[in-house]
Amino acid sequence: MGIAVSAAAQAREHPPIGTSGPIGWLRANLFGTWWSTAVTLLLGWLLLRWAWGLIDWGVVHAVWTVPQTPQGGPDPARCRALQGAGACWAMIGDKARFILFGQYPYQQQWRPALCVLLFIALYGVSASRRFWRRELGYLWVLVLAAILALMWGGFAGLPFVANDQWGGLPITLLLSTFGLALAFPLAVLVALGRRSRELPVVRLLCVLYVELIRGVPLISLLFMASVMFPLFMPEGMNPDKLLRAQVAFILFAAAYLAEVVRGGLQALPKGQTEAADALGLSYWAKVRLVVLPQALRLVIPPLVNTFIGFFKDTSLVLIIGLTDLLTAGKVALADPVWTGFAREVYLFLAVIYFAFCFAMSRYSRGLEAHLAAARSR
């Protein structure tokens, strides 16, 4: 009898295999009804077909290397013979360094490569909450200065490389990192200014700034910076093209970020500022210790959304003749040796863009979860 009881107890401990575990999950979510089963099978079949097509094209039939022509250039005949049935990764092999670093002198391309690594390391360190203290600000200034110094060179035996020869991934990272790093403080000031009751002129200026910038597309702002601006300058005086684009980007990003930050400021209960006032905090102490930490926490999702959008918007510098990652890819495609292999190039670019954007969005989710946990404690 004892045995029977324990068997029954075991039966209670382990529910029937069809209602729990992976199989139970499948039954509940994918094969619950006839309708659901049909949709699952159809989508599964499409997914498999698509995945198989991708593997077949990208791996099985792909060409990884091509022989050299007698002149020393690559001979794309093997790729062309595929007629699109397989990927021509040999093209990426030939063009990767150009796509990543543009017209930076070939022998010196370890410098932009190192800069990209520095950028990624800087992001990594900044993302780790262990390093969130005052020194991180100094580290940013230091690393960004080091990156610029390394790109320009002109010291310690490194040949000087003018910034019109920079291109590819470093340009994309430079524009977006400097753009966001400088636009963010400006955005906070503009958002505060727009909410200011005591300073009507400042408020008016902030409103004007935000509405003017938001009223025109980024592309026209870039055109203004690159086409109109030089005409107003005396002949021969040309502020650097990259700098002009960078300033246009900062102004543009700041206007959008300011509105995001203002959203956070508005969502903050009035009691918070009143309590800070009651403690006798000065305006800036109130903003720094009470308002911003709470307001910014509220707007992490739209902030990251703006960051990601802005990161991709840097590709618009194409129209003013700067060679960012996307432009470098397009220029690589214009090479008659490799025309027609657009899919490979765009896939390569998409993977790079995706890696950065996905890392940003994953990180923001982690940060939100952490901050939410902190609040519920």
Added chain:
Amino acid sequence: MTSSPLARLPAVLLIAGLLPAAAAAQGSGSATLDAVRGRGQLVCGVAGAVPGFSLPDSQGVMRGLDADGCRAIAAAVFGDANKVKFVNLSTENRFTALQSGEIDVLIRSTTWTLGREANLGGLFAGVNYYDGTGFLVKAAAGVKSARELDGATICVQPGTSTELAIADYFRNNNMKFTPLLIENRAELESAFLSGRCDTYSTDSSALATFRATQPKKEDFVLLPEIISKEPLSYMVRKGDDKWFDIVRWSYFAQLTAEEEGVTSKNVDEQLASTDPNIRRLLGTEGDMGKALALDNKWAYYIVKQVGNFGEMWDRDIAVLGVPRGINNLWTKGGLQYAPPLR
């Protein structure tokens, strides 16, 4: 009507800008040449994305007919063809870059037209490529002439001079056509390949390049009619005639060298030549370089380091499968003609 202070502002800025330029102009008589020498580098505006004309290779080095034209000018000025900075320009900002002094010379497959020369403050210094709108058809279609294209669907990029040229041509000949407009060149070409249009129309140089990169180029035929004139030219700012001379004669020197059979390979032997034309070209006789405010061996440096016009053509254009055609020397039935270098 009196001018408002605001309307006078550009003039004031212009004068303020010209003052330092005028002060510097006492050197060679050319403000641009002095500026180029002062900075030790020629700043040359190119497209940077057009195969055959200016396109960086896999190592990032600018290649093409336009890029080599820039190198020739640098060789003439400095005796060193590598002292060039290439500035990539879009079709939108190319003229501003020239007007504002950002570049010294614009060599960006720019068509020479009256409107541009009269309105944009620029001078066209020489035609390095005579291009024109052409038609490419599939050989299987059996079309032999553009006159047989009545009712055809034509693949063309929107907003280009090609589109206007086609409309003019078909209206003149009382024919009808359906345009298939696609902005992106690669998509346009795949539309043509997949048979969505009967013919693909753009500059004949681009058509020849496209044909040459196809797996079986015999499947495509370039129709004999060229329906528009697109003389692609060097461009400099108005108001600096000495600089204009240097740019124009750097190009003429390359043509003269080809005509006289002087190449980068044999130029050192040709220094001993007794032919007065070659002696004047290479600076062993006369003061041709001095007249341009350059070294007398200016043309020697050009030919030695960049080559003559035919060598440039073979290196940059012929490899794309484009026939020399009207771009041949006048002695060989083409349009390329240099005035006497004496």
